[in-house]
Amino acid sequence: MKVFIAGIDGYLGWSLAQYLTARGHEVAGTDKFLRRAWVEELGSVSALPVFSIEERLTAFRARFGKSLIFREGDLLDYEFVRGFLEEFQPEAIVHLAEMPSAPYSMIDQVHAAFTHSNNVIGSLNILWAMREVCPDAHLVKLGTMGEYGTPNVDIPEGFFELEYRGRKDRLPFPRQPGSFYHLTKVHDTHNTIFACRVWGLRSTDIMQGVVFGTRIDEMGDDPHLSTRLDFDQCFGTAINRFCCQAVIGHPLTLYGRGGQTRGFLPLRDSMQCLTLAIENPPKPGEYRVFNQFEECYTIEELAFKVKEAGDRAGLSVDILHYDNPRKELEAHYYHPDRQNLIDLGYKPTHDVVAEMQIMLRDLIPHQARIMHKREILVPDIRWDGTRRRSLVIQQTAETFKP
Ligand SMILES: NC(=O)c1ccc[n+]([C@@H]2O[C@H](COP(=O)([O-])OP(=O)(O)OC[C@H]3O[C@@H](n4cnc5c(N)ncnc54)[C@H](O)[C@@H]3O)[C@@H](O)[C@H]2O)c1
Structure with missing residues (x-):
C-alpha cells in the first residue's frame, strides 16, 4: 500500500517508516523537525543519538534497498500538505505530527x-486536504488513552450505549483529558x-497508551536507523x-503515590497495531x-519492573517518591477495553521486563549522554503554571506498594 506518514522523523514515525517498508509498503512522509527543537529547548538530548535526516535517509536506502520519499514541511502550511498528498495519492495517512507532551503544553500560555x-x-x-485531493484514503489518526481521563467506570472503545429518559443512543464516550495537550486530541x-460524517472520509482514531522501547527488529544494528x-x-x-535513570544510578522519579494506572505498550507492539489498522481499513x-x-x-508497578530488569543487568536501582507536579488521581479505578485490535490479530508482547532489559542494554553505552544532563531528571513544570523542582516525599517505595 502507499502510506503517508506525517511526523516521520519522530519517535514512532521513524520506526514506522522502517516497519512498513520492511513489509513491502511504499512510504512517503514529512516532518518539520520540531521534536528535535523542543528537546533542545528543554536543555536535553535524546539518549540514543539522532542523526541528521540526510544520514538517516542514506542508511535507510542502504538497509531497505529503496528510498524513503521525504519532504521537510509544516502541517500548518496548507498548500504544502495538499500538494504533497495530491502528488503522492496515499491509500493510508498516518498522522503522528503533533506536539505530544502534557507537561510541555502546561508550561505557560x-x-x-x-x-x-x-x-x-x-x-x-x-x-481538508483529504477531502480535496484524496477522499478515499484512510486516516490513521493518533489520539491517546489520555483523552478519556480516569472515569470510575469501564472505558469502551470510543462509543457507548446510553439510555436517558427512556430513549437509547450510541454516543461518544465522555472525554475528561488531563492537560491542554490531551485536550487538543479531543x-x-x-x-x-x-469530517467522516459530513464528507464520507474514513478514519481509525487510535487511543494509544504510553509507548516504551528503544528498538524494533527491522532497524538492525545501524545506529543511523535507531x-x-x-x-x-x-x-x-x-x-x-x-530506564535512562536506571542506567546512571539516578533514583526512579515516581510522581506522588505512583498508583496512577495507565495503558502501556512496547514500541514493537505500537508498530504491529498501527500496521493492523492500516492493512484493515474501515x-x-x-x-x-x-x-x-x-x-x-x-x-509504581512499572518502576518495580524496571528495578527487576536493572537487577538482572547488575544495576543498583532505587525508587523514590517525589511530590507530584501534575494534577491527577494517584489511586483510582481503571478498566479500558482493547478488543478491536485483538480481533484483528494483535498479539501483545507480554514480557515487559524482557523488553526493559533490551532497553537497558541499548542505553548502557550512552550513560555519559544521560549523565551529562542529569540535572533535568527531576520535574519542575507544575500544573498550576508555576515552576518548582519536585522534592522527595518518601524515601522508600515499599510504603505505598499496593
Ligand atoms: N509516544 C507515545 O507514548 C505516544 C502515546 C500516545 C499517543 N502518541 C501520539 O503519537 C504521535 C507521535 O508520537 P511520538 O512519540 O512519535 O512524538 P514525536 O514528537 O517524536 O513525533 C511527532 C513528529 O511530528 C513532527 N511534527 C509536529 N508538529 C508538526 C508540524 N506542524 N508539521 C510537521 N511536523 C510536525 C515533530 O517534529 C515530530 O518529529 C503524537 O501525535 C502523539 O501524541 C504518542
Missing part, C-alpha cells in the same frame, strides 16, 4: 497556545468524527525515563476507535 494551534489546525489541514477527535529516546520531564515518557464514511495498549499498570 505560549506553550498551551502553540500546542493547540499546531495540533488542532495541523489535523484540520489534513482533513478536539481532533470531534473534527475527525465530523529511533530517538528522550528522558526529560516533557518528552521522556514513564518507562523510557525510568469502510468509506466510517469512523472507528481502537484503544491501543498491551496492558494497564500502575506507575
